[in-house]
Amino acid sequence: MSIWYVESVPGFAPKLFCPIQYTDYSFINLQFSNLNMLKFIRVALICTLLNTIPSKAENKYNIDNSAKIQQKSLSEYPDTSQCDMENCFCDSDPTPAGVMISHVHNKGEWMVSYRFMQMKMQGNSMGNQAIDNKMVLSQYLATGEYMNMKMHMMMLMYGINERLTIMGMFHYTSNYMEMLMKQGDREHSHAMKTSGTGDTKLSALYALIKKERVQLIVNTGLNIPTGAYNLKGSPLDGMYPNARLPYSMQLGCGTWDILTSITYIIKQEKFSFSSQLNSILRIKNNLVGYRLGNEFNFNVWSAYNWLPFISNSVRIEANYAEQIKNSDSSLPVYTEPAANKNNYGGKAINLYFGTVIHLKKGILNRFYVAAEFGLPLYQNLNGIQMILKQNLIINSSFKF
Numbered sequence: 001m002s003i004w005y006v007e008s009v010p011g012f013a014p015k016l017f018c019p020i021q022y023t024d025y026s027f028i029n030l031q032f033s034n035l036n037m038l039k040f041i042r043v044a045l046i047c048t049l050l051n052t053i054p055s056k057a058e059n060k061y062n063i064d065n066s067a068k069i070q071q072k073s074l075s076e077y078p079d080t081s082q083c084d085m086e087n088c089f090c091d092s093d094p095t096p097a098g099v100m101i102s103h104v105h106n107k108g109e110w111m112v113s114y115r116f117m118q119m120k121m122q123g124n125s126m127g128n129q130a131i132d133n134k135m136v137l138s139q140y141l142a143t144g145e146y147m148n149m150k151m152h153m154m155m156l157m158y159g160i161n162e163r164l165t166i167m168g169m170f171h172y173t174s175n176y177m178e179m180l181m182k183q184g185d186r187e188h189s190h191a192m193k194t195s196g197t198g199d200t201k202l203s204a205l206y207a208l209i210k211k212e213r214v215q216l217i218v219n220t221g222l223n224i225p226t227g228a229y230n231l232k233g234s235p236l237d238g239m240y241p242n243a244r245l246p247y248s249m250q251l252g253c254g255t256w257d258i259l260t261s262i263t264y265i266i267k268q269e270k271f272s273f274s275s276q277l278n279s280i281l282r283i284k285n286n287l288v289g290y291r292l293g294n295e296f297n298f299n300v301w302s303a304y305n306w307l308p309f310i311s312n313s314v315r316i317e318a319n320y321a322e323q324i325k326n327s328d329s330s331l332p333v334y335t336e337p338a339a340n341k342n343n344y345g346g347k348a349i350n351l352y353f354g355t356v357i358h359l360k361k362g363i364l365n366r367f368y369v370a371a372e373f374g375l376p377l378y379q380n381l382n383g384i385q386m387i388l389k390q391n392l393i394i395n396s397s398f399k400f
């Protein structure tokens with residue numbers, strides 16, 4: 001087994017945001033083969049927006065039932081845009097570890113957070129069917145067998161005023177991939193590794209609604225291509241000698257992208273519910289001559305605070321990514337699936353279980369620790385791609 005390294009200076013694995021994988025958890029494999037993801041995302045957006053007017057519905061309910069039921073409408077809850085720290089919505093934040101945008105800060109408040117993500121992939125799929133190495137090797141010289149992607153993220157947030165918060169996010173990524181190569185009649189293993197700092201994301205979050213029990217946050221931002229997207233193999237490499245590595249082994253996407261999201265959260269005494277729609281729109285090709293596909297991500301999650309300082313959550317994440325537009329013409333498309341731009345993008349649904357620990361006494365109120373574990377429910381991907389087995393996310397933050 002030969003191992004070769006590519007150590008990059010700046011870098012980021014764009015495919016951590018490419019929602020792509022397959023599962024062998026067939027007992028929970030939902031069959032949505034006729035599901036049109038774009039239609040789904042349109043519906044999801046409409047649902048999120050419709051969710052934002054429960055106060056009207058509830059007011060009507062209250063008027064209809066006022067004689068019978070003493071129920072408070074959401075619009076009657078105090079507006080917390082001027083709240084003190086102890087009473088803020090954000091101070092009992094049950095947001096799962098994998099959800100990035102869920103709150104704005106008070107004026108002058110800082111938050112620093114560290115998030116770790118690890119995705120493990122094994123085997124290959126074509127569309128929504130698992131396929132064996134033999135099948136892949138009938139079309140390519142090599143096939144991915146196992147992949148481990150780790151990402152470290154540092155995030156900084158600052159409250160400009162009670163409704164507007166700015167955010168910066170920095171990445172360090174490492175990718176490890178084991179492959180099987182075909183050389184004549186013989187097969188041999190091969191590993192590749194890339195690591196380095198990644199793209200940088202800057203965002204502005206605005207709370208359209210910031211009440212004690214309901215929040216609606218819109219976010220718009222920019223992906224700054226600080227990650228390497230021109231990593232090459234070593235001169236002695238068997239597959240990419242002095243040649244550029246496939247799209248998925250690069251650490252950055254090389255493009256300035258527009259990030260948007262809309263998040264709606266309702267919080268009851270112990271239950272909270274949230275839906276969120278995220279998108280990454282890529283406008284121009286990078287200097288190599290391609291751009292990754294646009295991406296859409298829809299999250300629904302619910303959390304239950306069964307003790308004051310601990311909550312558990314269930315989250316469903318639906319992803320849709322388009323194919324790569326144009327291509328890196330230096331990549332020989334028959335080498336391996338990852339070198340062929342047709343093997344990128346698709347639809348996937350993942351299920352996550354999470355825990356949040358947030359002690360609310362004194363200085364500890366400023367700390368937040370959360371972990372989430374994800375399993376794939378469904379995937380239908382373009383071409384041949386590796387199968388997601390699990391996703392682990394750990395997040396901690398501190399406010400000051």
Ligand SMILES: [Cu+2]
Nearest residue numbers: 103105111157
């Ligand atoms: Cu924050």
